[in-house]
Amino acid sequence: MRSPWTRRAATAAFRPVLSARLRVMAAVAALAALGIGAGGLRAASDGPVGATPGDGVAAVAGWRAGETDQLPLDLDRAAAESLAAGGVAEARRLGLPGVAAAASRALDRTIRLAIDTIELRDPDGHAAAVLYRDAASGRLRSAVRLAWTPDLDTPRLDAAAATRAAGRFLAAAGWAVPSTAPLVSWDDGMDAWRVRWPRRIAGVEAPSNGSVAWIHRAGQLKALAVTESPLAAAPAQRIAPEAALASVRGYMARVGLDRMAGLAIEAPVLRWAEANDFIDPGLPDAPALELRLAWVVHLSYLPPGWTERHEVELAVDAGSGALIGGTETA
Amino acid sequence: MPGRWRHRRAAAPFLAALVLILAGPGSNRPAQGATYPASAYTNVTAFDTCDGTPDTISRSLKTLAQNGLAGLGYASSAFETTGFTKARFLSRTPADEAVYVHSHGDQYYGPYPRMIQGFRDDGGDCSQAVVYATEVKARRSSAAHLVIMSTCHLAEAARTAGQPTMSEAYGIERLKSTVSGSPRGPEFFLSYVGLAYTADMLKFEGRFWAYVGRGRGVGDAFTLARATAGMSAATVPDWFGEYVYTGRPDGGPDCTTCL
Numbered sequence: 001m002r003s004p005w006t007r008r009a010a011t012a013a014f015r016p017v018l019s020a021r022l023r024v025m026a027a028v029a030a031l032a033a034l035g036i037g038a039g040g041l042r043a044a045s046d047g048p049v050g051a052t053p054g055d056g057v058a059a060v061a062g063w064r065a066g067e068t069d070q071l072p073l074d075l076d077r078a079a080a081e082s083l084a085a086g087g088v089a090e091a092r093r094l095g096l097p098g099v100a101a102a103a104s105r106a107l108d109r110t111i112r113l114a115i116d117t118i119e120l121r122d123p124d125g126h127a128a129a130v131l132y133r134d135a136a137s138g139r140l141r142s143a144v145r146l147a148w149t150p151d152l153d154t155p156r157l158d159a160a161a162a163t164r165a166a167g168r169f170l171a172a173a174g175w176a177v178p179s180t181a182p183l184v185s186w187d188d189g190m191d192a193w194r195v196r197w198p199r200r201i202a203g204v205e206a207p208s209n210g211s212v213a214w215i216h217r218a219g220q221l222k223a224l225a226v227t228e229s230p231l232a233a234a235p236a237q238r239i240a241p242e243a244a245l246a247s248v249r250g251y252m253a254r255v256g257l258d259r260m261a262g263l264a265i266e267a268p269v270l271r272w273a274e275a276n277d278f279i280d281p282g283l284p285d286a287p288a289l290e291l292r293l294a295w296v297v298h299l300s301y302l303p304p305g306w307t308e309r310h311e312v313e314l315a316v317d318a319g320s321g322a323l324i325g326g327t328e329t330a
Numbered sequence: 331m332p333g334r335w336r337h338r339r340a341a342a343p344f345l346a347a348l349v350l351i352l353a354g355p356g357s358n359r360p361a362q363g364a365t366y367p368a369s370a371y372t373n374v375t376a377f378d379t380c381d382g383t384p385d386t387i388s389r390s391l392k393t394l395a396q397n398g399l400a401g402l403g404y405a406s407s408a409f410e411t412t413g414f415t416k417a418r419f420l421s422r423t424p425a426d427e428a429v430y431v432h433s434h435g436d437q438y439y440g441p442y443p444r445m446i447q448g449f450r451d452d453g454g455d456c457s458q459a460v461v462y463a464t465e466v467k468a469r470r471s472s473a474a475h476l477v478i479m480s481t482c483h484l485a486e487a488a489r490t491a492g493q494p495t496m497s498e499a500y501g502i503e504r505l506k507s508t509v510s511g512s513p514r515g516p517e518f519f520l521s522y523v524g525l526a527y528t529a530d531m532l533k534f535e536g537r538f539w540a541y542v543g544r545g546r547g548v549g550d551a552f553t554l555a556r557a558t559a560g561m562s563a564a565t566v567p568d569w570f571g572e573y574v575y576t577g578r579p580d581g582g583p584d585c586t587t588c589l
Contacts, residue, residue, distance in 0.1 A: 065390035065532075066397065069540050110536060111560070127550070132558060144557045146550055148508070188523070189485075189568040190556055191508055196563055207562045214557070223557035257382040276529055281386040285532060303380045305456045308436050310381050311525065327529035328383060330434060330482050330522070 062284030063109035070106040073114060073135075080104070087118030087131045090140065093172045094221050096120065097147045098128040105135055112289040115141065122147055140173045142225045154218040159184045159193065166195035166213035169221045175211060190214045192222040199228060199272075206272035206291055231272060232290040235319025241268040244295030244316040251279070251314065251323055252299075260301035262309065268295035273315040278326035287325070293318040366579035368404035368428035368476075370395040371414045373452040376434055377528065380456035387528045388432055391480055391535055395430035398539035402476070402578045404428050412454035416461050419451060423469040427579045428476040429500070432531075435481025435521070437489045438462070445489040447496045449481050466499035473501030476548070476577050478520045480531055485521035485568035496521065497570050507572045508549070516579075518548045518571035530565035542577055549573030 063069050075083070083103035091098050098120020108115045114135035122128045128147040133140055157165065163184055167177040178197040187194040192214040199209035209229055214222040245268055252258040273294040277283035294315040303310055314326040372392035377385035392408050399406035404427060409418060423429075435449040438460050450458040477500045479485075484496045487504065497504055497519035507514045520538070522531070537555035542548060552569050 063536075065393040065536065069536065110533070130554065142558045144554055146553065153509075183563060187566070189566065190553065191506065198563070208560055210563075212557075223553065225557050225560070227560045252382075255382045255384070260382065274529075277386055278383065278529065281384045285386070285390050285536070287529070303376070303382070303456060305380075305458060306434075307438075308434070312381070312383060313527075325529075326383070327527040328377065328381065329525045330377075330432070330480065330528055330531060 061109070062112060062286030062288075064285045067109070069110050070108055073105040073107055075103065075105040075116075083116055083118055083133075087133075088120065090118075090131060090173070091120050091129055091143070094143055094169055094224065096129040096131075096143060096145050096221065097122060097149075099123055110286050112286060140175075140224070140226065142223065143173065143221065144223045145221060152216040152218055152220055152222075156218050157193065157215065161219065162193035162215040163195050165215045165219050165221075166193075169213050169215075169224055170211055170226075173224060173226070175226050178211065187214060190222060192216050201231065201272055204270050204272055204293065208274050208287075209272070209291065229274070229291045230289060232292045234293050235317075238293070238318045239295070239316075239321050241295055243321055244268045244318070245297060247316045247321045247323060248297045248299075248314050257299070257301070257312075260303060262300075262302040264300050266298040268297050268316070270294075270318065271296045271315070274325060275315070276325035276327075278328075279314075279323045292324055294324060365405040366403060366427040366475075367422070367425050368399045368406045368430075368579075369419075369422050369426050370399060370406060370408040370430040371419060371433070371452075372408070372410045372431075373414060373433035373450060373458070374410045375452050375454055375456065376450060376458060380458070385528075387532050390532055391432045392430075394535055394539045395432075395478065395480075398542055399428050399430065399476070401543050402428070402576070403580055404476075409452075411452050414452035416451040416453075416459040419461055420465060420469060423466055424471065427474060428577075429474060430478045430480065432480035434458075435479055435484040435496075437483060437486070440464075443490075444493065446493050447484055447486075447488065447499075449479065449484065449496075463494045463496045463499040466496070467494045470499065470501055473515070473517050475516055475575075475579050476518050477502060478535075480521070480526075480535060482522060482526050483524065485519075485523045485570075502571050504570050506570060507574070514570075514572040514575075516572060516575050518569060518575050518577060520548075520552065520567060520569045523566045523568050524564075526565045526567075527562065530559070530561040533559040533561055534565070534567055547574050548577045549575070551577075 080103045084101035087101045087103060101118050101120045103116060103118045105114060105116050116133040116135045118131040119127060120129040130144045131140060132142040163182055170177050180197060182195045182197045184193060184195050194212060194214050196212045197210050199206040209227045211226045213224045216222050271294055272291040273296055274287035275292055276287040277285065294317055297314050299312045300309045311329040312326060315324050317324050370392050372388045374388045377388050392410060396406050396408040431449055433449040437445040438448050440446040440462055446462045446464055448460040448462040450460055479496055488495050495504060502517045502519040505514060534555050537559045538551050541551035541554050
């Protein structure tokens, strides 16, 4: 018979697992209520699922490191075959290889959305490309080429040509090509040109969102990603940047940041920002589904004993003045 | 490019050769059934007490790395706060087959004007000694399999000519199998160029480990994570080594989606 201490210890060890299971069950229940995972999605005419706040998916518990990031969802055979066929056609439009495909559906808890994955394979059964679609809207979120052929590396493109190619692929995927100039750079890690259009909503940038295409040296698509998170309602009345700065200064005083050497505070910049657990460590690792209009304040300083400056960004809700998240350099 | 050894096309002979190398009588790798030590370190104190902000990302990244390394077949130990000291790190350096570090990384003067890549230990306080690439290199006699420096700057070239980069300190040249024209062997190094933001690192590394856990090779896992993580433009990861490598110390079971 276990001692009470052992039982307590066992319960304590089990608690995180239990908590995670409850969150997962809540997620599945929320999706079931939407019809996702139990015979597919609502018809498009019913309105988008997961694209607006308060529709249920937004309430799905966010992921924490150590938990499973994906929950498989039911996808009947006919729906899977339809998805796979559509994926092959879409891959053709993007010039991606693959002659056969398999489709699956899962709740991605890191982004709190149901995602369809369509894997294309070469004739030998090797992975050739992968497409990820928003299960609710059916729109492409990412397309990635995994197969390599020698012609991909024939050097032909400069940055301007890579930009034109990126625009063509974005349009082929059914996305509007932004009229703004993209940021173009060579990406060593992807061994490809990176062409990025940051997302702007009424002139306000959303740094975590945007359209990115990676283009091989010879002009073929290496990868495409479009991130357009749903937006929280903009505040009816926006606080002044000075009020945001006051909120940041109050926080800094509470945690001792105001005493750091070499402190430099930049003027607040309006952004559509992700709320995350930077200010409140009790929140999940996954950022909130919706972007919020926020004043973002960039700080830098020298923590005690350091010789290199540390940089921090804090996001202040543009309506309430509350700190909703942030990030820092490593 | 004719004759070039490239991922996937040459993966089968590479993996077969890898198995033979690992199992061969001349190998200095541990025999079958041996453990493959790996260490995951995270600097909690720097991102919490020292910089004045509360932090959970450091521990989240460590959890991901420790689980990921264990899933690949390493005997994975994890260290933080007073457990992550320079002395402990260097004492484990010779034997580690895989290493993960989340900390501040930079090219530090050692001494001026020579710059050497390094990262700060934790130690539980804010004094935080720098672990230099030169100190790692002096303790390594063979290449590591999998090295992830979850820091700023450590995927960059050396700023002072002749100094080893952190990847080179672990015996992993700054070359990619996909562009070098030759296989790199069972090794993979991952870090970041310039400044890296922790919220982006959590997104990217969470994806990376998830793809590895589902049987992707480390190269495909990098590419897929890069394309799906939704990072800001500021954080740029890079890698060196072998694209089709599974990341496993024992060469198998083979990556289910590489071949």
